[in-house]
Amino acid sequence: MPSQKLDQSQELSERARKAIPGGINSYARKFDRELNWDSGSGSRITDVDGNEYVDYLQAWGAIILGHCDEEINAAVTEAESQHDLYGYGTTELEVDVAERIQHHVPSAEKVLFGVTGSEVTAHATRLARGVTDRRKIIKFQGHYHGWYDSLAMNHLTEPEKLGTNDPDTAGLLDEIVDETIVLPFNDEDAIRETFAEHGDEIAGVILEPIAHNMGCIPPRPGYLETLREVTDDYGSLLIFDEIITGFRHDLGGAQKLEGVTPDLTTMGKSVANGYPISILCGKEEYMNQLSPAGGPVAFGGTYNAHAGSLAAARETMTELDERNFHEEAKAYRDRICDALEDILEDNGITATVEKYGTVFLTYFMEDTPHEYTDVLEQNEELYMDYRWGMVDEGIMMVPKNVRRNYITAAHDDEDARRTIEAAQDVLSELSQ
Template sequence: MSNQQPHAESAALIERAKRVTPGGINSTSRTQMMEDRQGNPVCFEEASGAELVDRSGNRYVDYNNGWGPIILGHCDPDVNEAVAQATAKRDIVGMSTSELEVRAAELVAERVPSADKVQFGTTGSEVVAHAIRTARAVTGREKIIKFQGNYHGWYDPVALNYISEPENLGQHDLITTGMLPEATEETIVLPYNDLAAVEAAFEEHGDDIAGVILEPVAHDMGCVPPVDGYLQGLRDVTDDHGALLIFDEIITGFRHGMGGVQEREGVEPDLTTMAKAVANGYPVSLLCGKDEYMRQFGPGARGGSVYFAGTYNAHTGGMAAVVETITQLEERNVHERFEEVRTTLTDAIRDHLADAGVEGFVQEYGGVFATYFGEGPVTKYRDLLDLDDEKFTEYRWEMIDRGILMVSKFPRANLLNASLTDEQVQETIDAAGEAIRAVSE
């Protein structure tokens, strides 16, 4: 039974928005939580710590966290104060560099194993575009390998084969219209966690493959960690064939540790893209990597031939957010807290599944977890097709009705927020027990 108040205020706002904005929203992905289970629009008015409040006053414990950027907590006072102080002194100049952006780059380079050099951008998609362009520039090759179920943003060569219908597997499945067919001709799509498929592709196309890009933990298709030896195998095969290995750590960077998945798994890529959690909600992305590849961005006589530009790159506010986010992640021992909270939650959910006699399982990694219904584990995209996506969605709606915001779109995972209190964790555990019993009836 829903504990939520009706959403008349949100419905009125969406109707107003539709008059000036296509569909009433500014990002296609926001349709995934724009309505309640009765189809009524939901808009959020406040965000603080680990809690959201919608326009009708309903409160939610947030496990979406802006699709990943919020790691310390919504409207974190330390980060907001650092940004306010920095932008009161300097906003945007558009020339040269600043002490703050140098410090931000130093902090990233000191923590991310593969980061000899760092370039800041604004969005995840743009740094993915620069990473792929660099791989092609330094190798003189054109083909790129990506993996089914991995998402890398709107850049045309990788804007395909994300959440695909079963009949579209094994072929190019574009996520948008308006793309030239030539944009994806040189993209090879393979199953995630299948090293043999990668080795076979290199046997066939090795002299033409510029690079391999992947989410080292596949969070855009839920919570799918790499199988043992997979990341090292990719490192070995790309080394053997002179191709670049690119880790898309836009979700995983800082969320699973200060050095990202590459530090946890002990495998260093050539280039790494990061965004989301690096600035606790401020619009910052970065590309980092080995000096021999990053020097391609040096302008004119100082470096290489790859163009990297953006009016808002290394904006003062964003750089202040990066520096303060790194500081607070370490001072608050956030990743240790994540391991503790995640284990408490997932152990309890497993107990609820067993007590209710429901066939289900939980997958987890660092600060992320997901509950699935069916037989696990999930190691590749095709495994998702055997799960009960309707029960997954129903369970998520039951949680939302109880004030626990777990996005109802299959197969999305839940992301932890360092501001979660013990009381909110217990509230989540209690709601999960009720929701699992509800979907078992």
């Protein structure tokens, strides 16, 4: 049972359900317990009943500097005092942000802006089909790429459906689902065998270079290099979905850290510290096949390159550099993870603490997972009891299975102390 008083949250949820389907505007926001929010500041969020939480959900990774960051909000206010939308041509702000992304991201020879992550992954796969004149797309079990029909399948698949195409939603046409090939992540043999059989049909391969939608699973050594080699050999496009990893672990994305350059990249979430923006970038020869450059593959959107979001993105890049965010966040991460490992060992709990860049996660299982079937070995009941226990202690580690924790520039020593103390209390109780 929750230790917090949640009367106002329940009342607001009842009101919301009368106006909004389910009372929420995204299925990702649905939980077994109703919590609704009054405010956010830095690393903390406060619910409508006045309970405060150290936040590691951070809007599913969209916040990287902290909630309601003063510098970001000031930059947005200044930009929107001069610009909103014109519907014709471009602005200096658009060009400046694109040039900065070109500078940081290895694959970004050309850059286009969207609004949501799903739309740019949709554009990337459509572009791959358009330039190759092929139909099939490879994705990986446990990876998530949004709502686009060719990709909305095989995220958190039930064990009995493994090995099949498992749509995440009703309403997908069989003809589209059948053109997607789902493979296990980190399996070089599977990718080579599939290309040997279907190579002349495969338009592209899309993946999370760090599989954060399974928690925190990096590629095995040499795996991304194999994908690069095989797609080159068969003339398919390699697409990195860096909606989560873009800016989060490095301004150059996971591709910079891992040393493998894809043909196309999608980015979003933390790019603008919570303001709505997404990015499609990639090699010039492919990006010039999109309609803004006169190519045959359509790309458009009324709200693309909105001044407020672009100002937030430009200021986010500036602040990440000036605050030395990535190095300081890793030091904070290590402090938390080292403490969690000690607490788990002291309490005799079988678990593994995994981390990459500014993300960490505790799996309640013996071995480090490398692909989706490994994740199924997790003790989900213990995981959920731990996560809800942390919420009860005022630590918002999202209580859904295999979800990652995000560190921001606003997390500080007091947050670390509170997190470690809460984990000590919760894990000690669970070990009894």
